[in-house]
Amino acid sequence: MPSHSNALSEGRSLFDEIEEQKDRAVARGRRIAAARRAKGWVQEDLAQRTGLRVSTISRIERGVILKPQPRTLKILAEVLGIKLT
Numbered sequence: 001m002p003s004h005s006n007a008l009s010e011g012r013s014l015f016d017e018i019e020e021q022k023d024r025a026v027a028r029g030r031r032i033a034a035a036r037r038a039k040g041w042v043q044e045d046l047a048q049r050t051g052l053r054v055s056t057i058s059r060i061e062r063g064v065i066l067k068p069q070p071r072t073l074k075i076l077a078e079v080l081g082i083k084l085t
Helices: 004-009 014-040 043-050 054-061 071-078
Strands: none
Touching: 004 014, 004 054, 014 043, 014 054, 043 054, 043 071
16 A cells, blocks of 8 residues: 555545545445355354454444454454455
8 A cells, every 4th residue: 555645646635545445444344244144144143253342343344444453354254254355
């Protein structure tokens, strides 16, 4: 990901960069929620299987957490059987 100064020097604003991060977070959250629902799980089920808090899963699925910890994404990907970046 480019630094803020690089983004600005390329004619992109900090606002544009943040909006892109939000879009990626929302898309990732939708993929996680879809994979969870495909297994017939509610957020509590996923929390129990991952050891994560329901509130964390909810915030990731809604795109509120822009950059989840890599360890958190790895756990979710493994439990859900999907690829996350």
